[in-house]
Amino acid sequence: MKFSDPTRPDAQIGLARARPQARALAQGRGTFTSDITLPRMVHAAFLRSPYAHATITAIDLAPARTMPGVVAVLDGAAMADLCTPWVGVLTHLKGLKSAPQYPLAVGRVRWQGEPVAMVLATTRAQAEDAAEHIMVSYDPLPPVVDAAAALAPGAPLIHPELGDNLAFERHIDTGNTDAAFAAADHIIEADFTFARHTGVPLEPRAVLADWNEGAQRLTIHQGTQVPHMMQTIYARHLGLDESQIRVISPDVGGSFGIKIHVYPDEMAVVAASRLLRRPVRFVADRLESFVSDIHARDHTVHARLAIMNDGTITGFDIDDLTGIGPYSAYPRTSAVEANQVINLIGGPYRFAHYRARARVAFQTKAMMSQYRAVGHPIATSVTEGLIDRAASHLGIDPVTIRRRNLIPDDAYPCTSPSGMRFEALSHHACLDRLLTLMDYDALRAEQASLRQRGIMRGIGIASFIEITNPGAAFYGVGGARISAQDGATLRLDAAGRLIVQASVTEQGQGTTTILAQIAAEAMGVAFDHVRVMLGDTDVTPYGGGTWASRAAGIGGEATWQAARALCAQILTLAASILQETSGNLDISGGAVIDRASRAERITLAELARIAYFRPDTLPKGIQAELIATRHYVPREYPFAFTNGIQAAWLELDTETGFITLLKHWVVEDCGTVINPMLVDEQIRGGVVQGIGAALFEQCDYDAEGQMLNASMADYLVPMAGEMPDITIAHITTPTAESTIGAKGAGEAGTAAASAAIANAVNDALSPLAISLATIPLTPARILAALQTGTGRAGGRP
Amino acid sequence: MTSITLTVNGEPITATIPARLHLADFLRDHLGLTGTHLGCEHGVCGACTVRLDGAIVRGCLVLAVQADGCTVETIEGVSDSGEVADLQHAFAARNALQCGYCTPGMVLTAQDFLLHAPADADRAAIREHLSGNYCRCTGYEAIIDAVETTLNARRTP
Numbered sequence: 001m002k003f004s005d006p007t008r009p010d011a012q013i014g015l016a017r018a019r020p021q022a023r024a025l026a027q028g029r030g031t032f033t034s035d036i037t038l039p040r041m042v043h044a045a046f047l048r049s050p051y052a053h054a055t056i057t058a059i060d061l062a063p064a065r066t067m068p069g070v071v072a073v074l075d076g077a078a079m080a081d082l083c084t085p086w087v088g089v090l091t092h093l094k095g096l097k098s099a100p101q102y103p104l105a106v107g108r109v110r111w112q113g114e115p116v117a118m119v120l121a122t123t124r125a126q127a128e129d130a131a132e133h134i135m136v137s138y139d140p141l142p143p144v145v146d147a148a149a150a151l152a153p154g155a156p157l158i159h160p161e162l163g164d165n166l167a168f169e170r171h172i173d174t175g176n177t178d179a180a181f182a183a184a185d186h187i188i189e190a191d192f193t194f195a196r197h198t199g200v201p202l203e204p205r206a207v208l209a210d211w212n213e214g215a216q217r218l219t220i221h222q223g224t225q226v227p228h229m230m231q232t233i234y235a236r237h238l239g240l241d242e243s244q245i246r247v248i249s250p251d252v253g254g255s256f257g258i259k260i261h262v263y264p265d266e267m268a269v270v271a272a273s274r275l276l277r278r279p280v281r282f283v284a285d286r287l288e289s290f291v292s293d294i295h296a297r298d299h300t301v302h303a304r305l306a307i308m309n310d311g312t313i314t315g316f317d318i319d320d321l322t323g324i325g326p327y328s329a330y331p332r333t334s335a336v337e338a339n340q341v342i343n344l345i346g347g348p349y350r351f352a353h354y355r356a357r358a359r360v361a362f363q364t365k366a367m368m369s370q371y372r373a374v375g376h377p378i379a380t381s382v383t384e385g386l387i388d389r390a391a392s393h394l395g396i397d398p399v400t401i402r403r404r405n406l407i408p409d410d411a412y413p414c415t416s417p418s419g420m421r422f423e424a425l426s427h428h429a430c431l432d433r434l435l436t437l438m439d440y441d442a443l444r445a446e447q448a449s450l451r452q453r454g455i456m457r458g459i460g461i462a463s464f465i466e467i468t469n470p471g472a473a474f475y476g477v478g479g480a481r482i483s484a485q486d487g488a489t490l491r492l493d494a495a496g497r498l499i500v501q502a503s504v505t506e507q508g509q510g511t512t513t514i515l516a517q518i519a520a521e522a523m524g525v526a527f528d529h530v531r532v533m534l535g536d537t538d539v540t541p542y543g544g545g546t547w548a549s550r551a552a553g554i555g556g557e558a559t560w561q562a563a564r565a566l567c568a569q570i571l572t573l574a575a576s577i578l579q580e581t582s583g584n585l586d587i588s589g590g591a592v593i594d595r596a597s598r599a600e601r602i603t604l605a606e607l608a609r610i611a612y613f614r615p616d617t618l619p620k621g622i623q624a625e626l627i628a629t630r631h632y633v634p635r636e637y638p639f640a641f642t643n644g645i646q647a648a649w650l651e652l653d654t655e656t657g658f659i660t661l662l663k664h665w666v667v668e669d670c671g672t673v674i675n676p677m678l679v680d681e682q683i684r685g686g687v688v689q690g691i692g693a694a695l696f697e698q699c700d701y702d703a704e705g706q707m708l709n710a711s712m713a714d715y716l717v718p719m720a721g722e723m724p725d726i727t728i729a730h731i732t733t734p735t736a737e738s739t740i741g742a743k744g745a746g747e748a749g750t751a752a753a754s755a756a757i758a759n760a761v762n763d764a765l766s767p768l769a770i771s772l773a774t775i776p777l778t779p780a781r782i783l784a785a786l787q788t789g790t791g792r793a794g795g796r797p
Numbered sequence: 798m799t800s801i802t803l804t805v806n807g808e809p810i811t812a813t814i815p816a817r818l819h820l821a822d823f824l825r826d827h828l829g830l831t832g833t834h835l836g837c838e839h840g841v842c843g844a845c846t847v848r849l850d851g852a853i854v855r856g857c858l859v860l861a862v863q864a865d866g867c868t869v870e871t872i873e874g875v876s877d878s879g880e881v882a883d884l885q886h887a888f889a890a891r892n893a894l895q896c897g898y899c900t901p902g903m904v905l906t907a908q909d910f911l912l913h914a915p916a917d918a919d920r921a922a923i924r925e926h927l928s929g930n931y932c933r934c935t936g937y938e939a940i941i942d943a944v945e946t947t948l949n950a951r952r953t954p
Contacts, residue, residue, distance in 0.1 A: 022889035025897025026904060028832020028872035035831035125817070202836045202844055202898040202933050253834070253898030254933050286837040508895030508934050681892045681939055688936030712841035712931075720937040721928035749936075 003672050003740070004732070009588045009598075012521035013740065016677035019513045021251075021506075030251040033206035033223045034283045041208070042071050044269050044282040045127035047117040047134045048291065049109035052145070052364040052705025053158070054138035056107055056116070063133040064119055069126030072276060073134065074268070075117045076104035082271040084237045086262060088328035090478025093335045096168040096360075098328035099159040103268035109138070110158055110326035110364050112706055113291025115265045120272055120280060143705035147298070147323030147361040158326050158362045167328055168335040168360040172342055174417040175353035177306075180315035184306035188390045192382050193774040195698035196298040196323075199371050200717055203253020204284040205293065207266045209273035218245045220270060223252040225260045225505055226545035231537045232481045233262055233331065234270055249535035252507040256689065257371040258293050259507070260547055262330045265292060290710035295699055296371035298323050299341065299378050305386040306353070311394055311401045315353030316346045318382065322368070323361050329369035331480045335360050337368075340375025340467070343418045345383050348427050348463040348643065349405045354417035364705045372689060374548075376466060376751035384462040384755040385762075385773060392766060398461050398759070399440065402431060406463060420465075423636075425643040426731045427463055430667040433729050434461075434645050438665045443649060451767065457662070460648040460760025464752035465641050468670070468744025469553035469735070473638035485633035486550075487541025488559040490519060490566045492626040494612040496590065496605025498525055500532045500562075503543025504555030509746060510678035511551045515559045517674060518740065522563030524587035525604065541629055549744020552674055553640055554632055557738040561630035569625045574607055576622045632738070640735045640743040644668035646687070646752040648760040649724075654786055657779030659695060659761065661724040668748050671734040672741040679745045680728045686749020687726055692718045693750075694757035694775050801865040805830070806874030814861050821845040821856030823864075824871055832872035832901045836931065843930030846902035847871050853909045872901035881908050884947045893943035895934030903930045907944045911951060920945055 003013045024030055061073040085100035105116045117134045121127035142156040149155060150165040158165055181187060201223075208221040218240065224230055227247040235242040252259065265282060273280040284292065299322045306315040320341050324334035342356035391401040406427040407414065415421050434440075440459075447457050472484035488502040500519050506512050516530040523530075533539055543558075544550070567587055574592040575582035578601055586595040591603040610617060611624035618624070634640060649663040666683050673679050696716035700708040709715045734741025754775055761782070762771045770785050802811045805828060812827055819838075824830040824847065836844035838857045845856035848870040875881045881904055887893070894900040910918075910926040923944045924937070932940060 018890050019892060022892065022894055022897070023885070025894055026885040026888045026900050027876040028830075028834075028901035029876075030897050032831075032834070032898065034835070035825075125815070200931075200933055202842060202896070202931060203834065204836075251898075252896060254896040256933070286839065286842075508897060510892070510895075677892050681895065681935060684936035684938050685895060685934045686936075689933070711839060712837035713839060717931060717933065718937075719928040719931065720924045720941065723924075723937050725938055726936065 010521050010524045012517040012527055013672065013674050015517065015675065017513055017517055017527060017675055019510050021512060032203050032251045032253050033208055033221045034203060036208050036221050038208065038210055038279040041279040041281055042120045042122060042276065043124040043127050044272065044280055045119050045124060045131050046115040046265050046288065047131045048288060049105065049112055049114045049116050051109055051138050051140055052112045052143040053141040054109050055141060056105065056109060056136060057139050058137040059117060060135040061117065063135060064130040067126065067130035067133055069122035070119060070130045072120045072272065073117065073130065074104065074272065076102055076106035079104045079268055079271060080106055082275055083267055086237060086330040088330035088333045090333050090475065090480055092478035093168060093333060093339060096328065096333060096335045097162055098167060099162060101264060101327045101330065103264045103271060111366050113288065113366055115268065118268050118272065120276065144364045145701055145703060145705045147321050147363055150323065150361040150363050151359065158364060165362040166359060167324060167362055170339060170342065170358045172354060172356040172418050175315065177315050177317055177353045177355035180353035181304065181306045181317060184314055185309040186307050186393060188305040188307060188386050188393060190303055190385060190389060190773050192301040192303060192385060194297045194299045194378055195776055196295045196368065197693055197697035197699060198290065198293050198295045199256040199258035201254030201256060201258050204286060204289045205259060205263065205266065206283040207269050208279060208281040209270040210279040211274040211277055213277040216244060218270065218274065220245065220247045222247060222249055223259050224249045225255050225507060225547055227505065227535055227537045228503065228542055229482050229545065237267065238271060238274060246538045249505060255507040257547065261294050261332065261369055263292065286712055287710060290715060291366055291707055294329060294369045294371060295366050296368060297378065297693070298368055301378065301382050303382045303386055305390055307390045311396055311404045313349055313351045313405045315351055318342060318345050318356040320358045321361065323363040323365065324369065325365050325367035326362055327367055329367055331482065332370055332475060334367065334369040336370060337375045341378045343420055344375055344379035344465065347379065347416055347420060347465040348407065350407045352417060365701055366707065372686065373747035373750035376464065376747060377690060377693060377754045380462055380464045380752045381755040381758060384759055388759045388762065389771065399435065402461065402463060406431065420641065421637055422641050423735060424733045425465065425641060426669045426733045427643055429731045430643060430645045430669060433667045433731060434647055434665055437667065437727060437729050438647050456652045456654060456764045458650055458652065458760035458762065458764030460756040460758065460763055461645065462752040462755035462759060463645045465643050466549065466744065466748045466751050467639045468549035468642055469634055469640035470548045470550060471633050471635065471638055474548065483542060483544040485631045486543035486555045486558050487629055487631040488555065488562040489541055489627060489629040490562045492566065492570065492604060492608050494608050496603060496608045498523060498530045500530060500559060501540045502532065502534055502555050502559060503540045503545065504551035505535045505546040507546065509551065509682060510675060511546060511555065513678065514552055514556060514674045518556050518559045519563050522560045523567060525590045529590060541631065549746040552742045553738065553744050556674060556742055557740055558630050558632040560740055561632055562628050565628035565630055569628060570607065573611060573622065573624050574602060576619055577607065577610060578602060634737045636737050640737065642668065642670045642743045642748060644748055646756040648756040650760045650764065652761060652764040657782035659777065661691065661722065664724045664726045666726060666749065667729045667731060668745065669731040669733050670745040670748065671732065671743040673730055673732065674742055682745050683728055683749040684726045686747060687753040688718050688723055690750040690753025691723065691757060694754035694777060696776055698776050799862050801862055803864050803866060804868045806870055816860065816862055818861045819857050820847065820859040820861045820864055823861035824856060830871050830873055834898050834901060836899070843906060844899050844902045846905045846930065848905060853905055872905060875905065875908065883950060884908060884911070887943040887946045891939050891943040891946065893935060893939040899930060899932045903927065903932065903940060906930050910944065911948055914948060918948065
């Protein structure tokens, strides 16, 4: 199938279709979980631990129970009777350990913000009032804040029964790294630090659970990316059968990986609904979101690069340490990011010798786990930071060193030293396109001339790879009940319109729209005649949902296959009605047509009318089947890697340390582009989240384990006024695994934006021989470096 | 409890409410106008933006009792009146929203810009005016494009 041919009939794939849902959302007429109310609904509020680490010596719920509007007050002991604990481990992450986690803390608290008790009341305000009257006595324990300190001998144990605070450790050793570094002309070395930050979806986490005692069924409205995964979790931990649970995810106000995890407060809400036999709603407020949503990153990486005089990279030697809070998140675990960091480092480049260690430490801070572009920004920043330092050390241009080392575009398929298999990537084509797009030489000339006038501008480049379209390799092989395949059901209704029900989900990316485009093209019907339903375990096929940039590549292909199956069924029926051979017929423009002449034979509406209302007129033995379901999961490769390159252009004010972003470019190869507008907006949004990490976002913790900036006023996110315009171009290398050839695009922007920004800042600082390796690059951090001259760049011969 | 009388989207409303109830909660929980969203409830994110006597305010920073005797317009009101139809069309056409949670506040703030934009207003001015409204999905460029498109269209006689 040549989707690049715009003259093909019924073309939809490749069109920049606007999203039909946008109209309702722009009128404020979406339906978010936080908008839904049900009869007899009560509101939940949580009392959270003020300590990072403490023993709970006593809880007195009685004063809260007498407060106005209160229906119930529960603590950890009461909740433990309603919901079994969980442990966030997977068998393929060998050695990963964690401890049982309960909905409400039992006996001990391990982070500031951990839910300790729950109030259910007629209004949220009343629930919060009552929560203030719960009396908890704590006996403080020593906080364990720093990940390195957590692993030091004699560190206080967060879970004494685990023996130490090391959750996971993994080593990679490919080739002969010691020999490569001994033989290297130069060794480039740096210590990179990546702050903790968090996703800040604008709609906080929200869940509305409704246990119907009569029907013995639990209906859960939840802002989640993964309805079927949550169905399984609720069944398992509440002692119900999966068939008793329906999870509906209506409009979801942003997620970015934050709404893919099991949260103790949400489990408590669902359990409480069953206890009270009435609907319970919990919408996190922003202050509690900051200390209870999943945090991300929090890595320190000691990195070394072996390089020859001609700029050829021979090896990487990496030591990554990350802190994940007191528990590994369930059910995806908190070891995946570090695992991914060492899988991805060096990924765009050809080299043979690789040694890496990843260590994952428990600490008494909020939990850390998957957030958009898991591991990618760390791996890309380390790789691209080392490459730029090497170029600077050798006195060659950053483009030259990349061109020398990027895997050649004709070298595929190939396998990286960490074992990642690449089907087909396009690093050099992307680099070439980028240089043209940004007019690299002219920009360098402008930079040089501005430097003469004391204006410090920097150009930063970052190549990247992105993991998309995962099969079972991420979770299924480790024992998680997270579907790797996704399904789509297509139905022709009596009016000749198409209904698509699919198991991938939408949080604003445009899943609904691209599935409609795919179905419309595969079926030969108008885009407007397709309606897509997602996010309801009672309605859609079973599947994994949306994460790891998989909805288009996996859910889209399932939709295509289902549409082709339905086409075949329709043509069989049409052949019978028209007394024609089905091979002579096709579908186009919403009608069955003669394949040779393209002349209309019967409209789908007429065919559906006959099938549904006048089957008596069909020949004997003909049963119309106007619905088809197909599932899809890639089997050839565990992941469909995409690739691309980004460039940042910025100005640094040495007086204030402020950075002005002037322009950003992305060239990306996600294979077949289903909707270029939606892909580009995914990339833009992703880039800006990466810029947030590079310049603004960090969860500041003090030595006591208190988060100091847990409010929207103190935690900075990118705003409109400071973001650049972003120019995007595409190279198209479809995956041969699927008919459509689409790979994912949701995380490409975030994967490399922070690396490009950091490289640009260091490029701007290069006349001062200062090089920074800590993000976010706040004005304070930049000024400190300017004043002390710390962070001066340097390799050693 | 306090009794208030106000006009919401042209409709006279009388209600008896707790004094501590903020305007956004009043609109959402008492009137069912759920288009006004809550993103932070401390006046930073702009998702709860509504118009109070013609000026945009943070619905979470105004107490409902302060709106006694006032005229309140929400996203539902300006949508139904057609006042922002061109802007909403531009948002949809340009994919200037993804999850859509910030969008009602963003549309009201953008309309406020368009109503008061000086003749020389440019992209930078749009970016500046919208900087009190957070969007975590789009990266803002598409929003700026949509507002700029509307600005140019409204300027064309």
